[in-house]
Amino acid sequence: MKRSNRREFLSQAFKYGLWSLGATPMISAILSGCEMLDNIAESGPTIELGDYTIDTKAIAKKGQSVSKTFEDFTPEQEYYIGRTVGARVLQKYPPYDNPRANQYLNVMGQMLAQASDCPETFGGYHFLIQDSDEINALAAPGGFIFVTRGILRCCPNEDAVAAVLAHEIGHVQYKHGLQSIKQSRITSALTSLAIDSAKEYGDADLAKLTETFEESISDISQKLIVNGYSRSFEYQADVSAISITKRAGYNPYGLVDMLNQMKIQLKPDRQDFAKTHPSPDSRLAEIQAYIGKNSVVTSPPTRQSRFKAALGSI
């Protein structure tokens, strides 16, 4: 059951007083059932971690589900993955040290995150401009969001900047980054939770876990920087951008303004963004069904003047 469906169900349960009728254990069972994962095969492989060998078959015999997916990373682990992916992203494009512009982006970004379906992450959302002419925007797991000066130059108004940030919040919300990690690493990382009860990992376990960590970071960075997400992930993030900007009170056509400008500015010799994203035209076509009737973004003067003041010379 998806988070929103579960929430709706709980809401209805309260509405009809199911809990007061003592139905809580039943509801609880249903809900935890929704979160159950597929059982691992009876004859599971063994996993070697440092000095330990884990027989997944033996674990399966305990009669519970232990198959691990990206959804089993705790928000805390997602946060550590996000920090390192973010540091990797900053190796590609350096930070743009402009406190005013970054502050403007952070206030707007927090406001947009609060209008999303996932406003709270383990360490919260954070936004940073990168000093590059390349047109790009990236989100690391847990809410570390990066936008280049190049993509901000594709934004003629604040509503368009909001669409860029909201698109990235969409990637965070759907955990698209974590979904790029190969299954073998997820199994290795999450099964390692069962091997050690000491406060700190011993040398051998730590070395193995760090190796899995490095490989996981590499899977995500490769996807973000080199290969790009699937078209369906990008469209999903565009739909989030429309929904979040609408909820926040922006005109969702800010996204259209940005994509139209991007079409003009994307140059053949700057292939990074074009390589990792569907073309602006196909994105424009895809969002038609969600964005509502045609509208022209007319920012109130105070909104436009603060946008100019913060990003006018970007």
Place this chain on the structure above:
Amino acid sequence: MPKFKSILITSLLVTLTGLTVFALEQKLMSIQVKKGTVRSQPSFLGKVVAELNYGDQVAVQNVKGPWYFIDRPGGSPDGWMHSSALSTKKIVLKPGASDVDKAASSDELTLAGKGFNQQVENDFKSKNPNVDFTWINKMEKMDVSQNQIQNFVEEGKLSPQGAQ
């Protein structure tokens, strides 16, 4: 008359059983973020009445959309939390051997500080000294207050509907 009496007694028993089970079975959830904010209203505009820590357990008493009204047993004031800050699993902050064993065979427990953690990040840093975390740490320190957000909304003439 006796029939009426027995119906009355049965109804009372059913109600009492229901109430007892309700009291015993309040749904417990855990704070799954670093800093859990409890508010006076089911909205980010609600005044902050308490801040809870990672792993703290709360009892959910009501639900309004994505907002849960929670009670911290024997603790700080009641209030509303956004559901994305809460987990149905119990979070064990300093897991011992029995917790590790339980977690291996159950979906009910989360072990804090296990798996990819600070120790792994430190080990990664020592092996990859060229990866610089300075700006990641700076990003985390770029704090934004709810007042700043509110001023931003008013100045920009935005009309947020809030999280749905």
